[in-house]
Amino acid sequence: MKILKTASGKDKIKISKKEWQSIGKKAGWGMGETKGDIMGKLELELKKNPNYETFDYALPLTWVNEAKEIIGEDVVPHFVWIYEKGSLAGRPFPITEKGKELLAIYNDKKGSHQ
Numbered sequence: 001m002k003i004l005k006t007a008s009g010k011d012k013i014k015i016s017k018k019e020w021q022s023i024g025k026k027a028g029w030g031m032g033e034t035k036g037d038i039m040g041k042l043e044l045e046l047k048k049n050p051n052y053e054t055f056d057y058a059l060p061l062t063w064v065n066e067a068k069e070i071i072g073e074d075v076v077p078h079f080v081w082i083y084e085k086g087s088l089a090g091r092p093f094p095i096t097e098k099g100k101e102l103l104a105i106y107n108d109k110k111g112s113h114q
Contacts, residue, residue: 003061011061013076038095039080051084055093063092070109071102078102 002014017034035057046052059081067075075092078099083090094100 004058012056012058013061013064014058015076035077035080035095042095046082049084051086053083053085053087055080055082056090057081059092067092067102067106071105073102075099075102075106 004012004014006012039055039057043055046055057080059076059079064075078094078096079092080095081090082093092103092106094103
């Protein structure tokens with residue numbers, strides 16, 4: 001696992017395929033199913049949304065740390081970062097059922113912290 005700086009100066013986590021597979025097993029993705037396998041299926045659905053632009057496996061480290069602090073669990077196995085037309089910032093997108101649950105918890109708790 002490496003922490004990289006983006007052109008905008010934000011930190012992102014870069015993880016090898018082997019590390020993703022290890023994380024995937026812990027996340028319950030299934031035997032050998034990776035984020036790439038999941039996104040291959042989900043991207044077909046995302047492309048039906050006219051606002052969808054692209055996605056990134058790398059998650060902003062600031063968001064990962066904040067989400068882990070708020071939720072109390074590792075979010076990396078359950079999310080990708082999606083970008084919609086006209087958005088430079090992007091947003092977290094859950095790719096597992098657990099990710100949907102974690103995002104609901106994050107949004108609920110984040111709202112109560114502001």
